[in-house]
Amino acid sequence: MANNKHFRTVGIIAEYNPFHNGHAYHIKKAKELSQADFCIVVMSGDFVQRGAPAVYDKYTRTAMALSCGADLVLELPSVFATSSAEDFAAGSVALLDRLGVVGSICFGSECGDIETLIAIASVLAKEPEAYTQALRAGLKKGLTFPQARYQALVSCQILTDEQASILTSPNNILGIEYCKAMIRQKSSLLPLTISRKGSGYHDPAVTENQFSSATGIRNILKERERSALPKDFSLLQVPEPVKLMIENGYPIFPDDYSVLLNAALLRLSHSGTSFDTFADVSEELAARLSNQLPDYLPFEEKIDSLKTRQYTYTRVSRALLHIILGITSEQILSARNAGYAPYARVLGFKKASADLMGQIKKRGSIPLITKTAGAELALPENVRFMLRQDFYCSHIYQTVLQDKYRINIKNEFTQSVVIS
Template identity: 45%
Template sequence: MKVVGLVTEYNPFHNGHRYHLEQAKRKTGAGFAVVVMSGNFLQRGEPAIIDKFARAEMALACGADLVLEIPAYFACGSAEYFALGAVSLLDSLGIVDAVCFGSECGDIQVLDEIAEVLAEEPLPYKNTLKALLSEGKSFPAAREEALLSCLTALHGSEKEDCVSLWKDALDSPNNILGIEYLKALKKLNSSMQPVTIERISSGYHDPSLHTGISSATAIRRVILEERRKLPDSEKISDPGKPRLDRDFESVSGSFAADPIRGQVPNEVYAILQRESNRTFPIKSADFSQLLHYRLLSVKDWQELAQFFDVSEDLAKRICNLRNSYEGLEDFIARLKTRQFTETRIRRALMHILLGIKEDAVRESVISANGACYIRVLGFHINASVLLSEIKKKSRLPIITKMADASERLEISPFSDTAGKMLDCDIYSAQVYHCAVTNRYKDHTYNEFTRQIIVQRQPRLV
């Protein structure tokens, strides 16, 4: 039984994700694919456009065999923490043979050379990074320059042609995540083998739709734009009526002409159609009032600085500007400087909203090297053997029912840290669904009673 692991967000699942699933199984010869997926809040500091159980259902309908949730401590973190949380979760299962990720580079050796420097952090790299940060450069820019300097010193004489490859790798988001996956594998001394698949078609941030495979960014943009075109009377559906074609219909076109239909598998489209104007779509602005309340409830900048990704300088800036808050997107624009990138600010504000503090995340990394439990979102009925094997081989407790969670965590060697981590996951889910309920009035949700997805239908893969 060969198993491949994938780290995902599926926001939403699209044709490129289906290609990745297919190629991951083919390239590794795996019979099963285990997916670890972000919950309701994502790595770039944004909410998922549709909730985690709907996205897990999409994955299971299109080839995934088991879907697990990446704890919120890591799902909203920088690439380093996101990768460590995800890879540690896969490694803890005891059944995963390979980790397969997409990259713009497609060359595992190039990515691994960069990962080696980040894992070892040689003195020349650390000194250069410190000097560049003291000059006021943002961390991503300073790190890239320090890495290129160190890599050139280590390999430049024998690999002059690689400088451009390293630079290109550091300029692309999937490459950066891939490098962090490799670094996490080294940190964990994992036996899982890394495999990368070159990303095809559109780029990660490409805002335009293309035939066949488009970026999730483009798909979300079109979904939200089409919804804005609908008259107000059509934006909230009658909860007593089924979700019909009209929910995804643009003002000027018919259902058949919907630009999203060709971008996602049919099974995914059916789920989007079912949830349209019921729980989906959700965007960052839906959390504006909740975040504003959180910012006003904080006493001073010192309290803000306790949250993950919130430095003293950023905490002071947030405090100075919070009384001029007019909405989340406007506030992000006000906070943005050369030192603080938009993504960094979004991530920091999301950690404040969800109450994720730096010392709690660092405690989980120090004590447990990442994830402290295995939270199942769903599985395919034909892959129930995976759960049986995990129960035999994993060092972490498995949570399939929230009613049993406390009891299961008591047997964990990291029970205190695990309890805090799970509390954060529960709180994050409830916060997300507060925004959903505010937008779609008939919606109700309880994380404690929500059942996992069990997929029994035939799949595409």
Template identity: 45%
Template sequence: MTITGIIAEYNPFHRGHAYHLSRAREITGADFVIVAMSGNYVQRGVPAMFDKYTRAEAALRGGADLVLELPLCAACGSAEYFSDGAVDLFMQTGIVTDLCFGSECGDLEPLAEAAALLADEPEEYRSLLRQHLRTGISFPLARATSLQEALPSVSSDMLSSPNNLLGIEYLKALKRRKSSIRPHTIAREGGGYHELTMEKGYYASAGAIRRELIHSKGTFTEMIQAQLPSPGIYHSYEGKTPLTEDAFSLLLLQRLRSIQGTSLNSFFDVPEELSNRIWNRLDEFTSFSDFAELLKSRNLTRTAVNRALLHILLDIRQYRRADHLRVLGLQKEAKVLLNLLSTHGRLPLLTGLSGSGLPEHTFYPDRLYESVRSLVHGIPYQNEHRRKMLIV
């Protein structure tokens, strides 16, 4: 049996994602497709614009057979942690045989070559990396430059494309874990990851859809709906202020004021340089997004700052891989997957939180998200413990 894994955020699930799901099933000959999806917070270090159950339903109606939730610290971690957490989750299922991801180049060979070098880190590469870091450039740029010099066959274009870089991290994680999961890649169609414009007749990026939704003040315009395979799924969001990190601004400021003067190094992925910048500029805080922009530097990207601030807000102290398999939803025709996960999975299988035995503090991030969403959208609070696994 072939069971293909896909790693995603689906914020929101759009036609490009539906294409990827369909092609992944086709090229891998999958009997089932399982998606490892971020929960209520995403890799850019911000809350998801759409809650995880809405996004899971969109994925299931768009072709996925089952949706697993990524552990929080992987979902809002750097590309390396995001990839490691997702690959580990698939390995712990005991049933995922293949992994299919999108990339700009659509060619597995050069991505695998780069991943192998980063996984092994030979002395030649480490020496180049040290040399470039001494010049004062950022780590991502130093790594890309060193990688290209160590592997002349790898183009600079490939290393500057976000989905290629994420694909390299997936492959690196597979290699380091000595995983038997077979990788595949599909060339990304339509708008690039960072492209924020929308045009008729091609797949827009999720970022472009979110930008348009903010511009329309929550109105799902004809152009937005044309990009969504099942726009009706988002009916509860129609006309509501889109949820962004700035809805969490006062919460972040209160959190920082409550621990002011202490070291922030105990929080996951918060370097000393950023800790100092936070305390030196806290009096200039006006909003989550403006503060992140204020804190970024040559060595700290805006996204890295976002993630660090989110880790502080949510009290994430260290990286942890999954300790359970949380099913958000599945196709009713794919219920056999629950039996397979129960039989072959290496972690406890959860289809709901009631009676899960999970520590109370693990529920705080979702409680916070739903509290903010209910206030911003003027809707009743959704209690996670009362939410049942979706079946479509």
């Protein structure tokens, strides 16, 4: 290991859904740009920010990352992994900051201009009164949040059209949220960015471009599952070790959760529990859900039936996922009040970087969890619900995985961390 006083560590926030060549490039460039000896990844668990199950379970995705340059993978608490971009970023930044060993965070962006991203984040972190009023007015008109924010920033002459247009690209948006979280949390972490190369974040196509999107790869996996064609994975733009894991893996898709969703909606309606108890479910969306009962649509068709100009596909998907997982608005508020990251749960690490965890234990300000047995007892009573929710979410995922493929799955209390 590098000299304890001088070794450098860069943090990456990711979902790896699934891991592909662009992710391997990101890890390599992040280490180069930060001159880091180690890379710590904060990764979503079994459910991701767009409101869906991850295509592969968190341990498989951890193994993918470790095989391609990551040194330590930590799980982002589930209440933030499936939340808005703002909470997703705040939880991830807080976790990396409290490890005590991370000097910088490196993320991809479409613009590749860190100064501009920081400047926009500084404005959004302060939320001037004129901007806040204009934002509310836009939302009342039925605009989506991104549309209302763009209009408010330009109408209040806080940003030019050109500057505000940066907020229309998904990786720019997340990058700004990371910077905003660092500003609000008064973090000493240094933000770094690299230009995203290859396909766009949501590009469904997979071509010879070596940086095809995760969306495109998921679409291929879904189509191959539906067809009777041979499972030829040669065209997938992923590193060789990952290709082998995909070939031997067990993918999961949103429609695999259709029965759970419909059962949850019926159960909650029968018990008199209001749908808007759950995170991202507004009164209007709750009413629309009630009006559709009983309506046993598949998960993705249910999203299409509920989305509107104001309620985007992703917003509705997150809302429905929160109902399945039992994640309430009150839980998210409590997790924010607990400082976003009251613990760091290890999903996997490289043997060669095992000493890195020793440094985190010495220098970090939160418990480092490597074993589930007795893990709750290491936490203050008021934050134990977060870890229990993590266990619950993964057990839901494992239940669906086992039922779909008729295989024996280790649960959160029998699964060991991944060591590469």
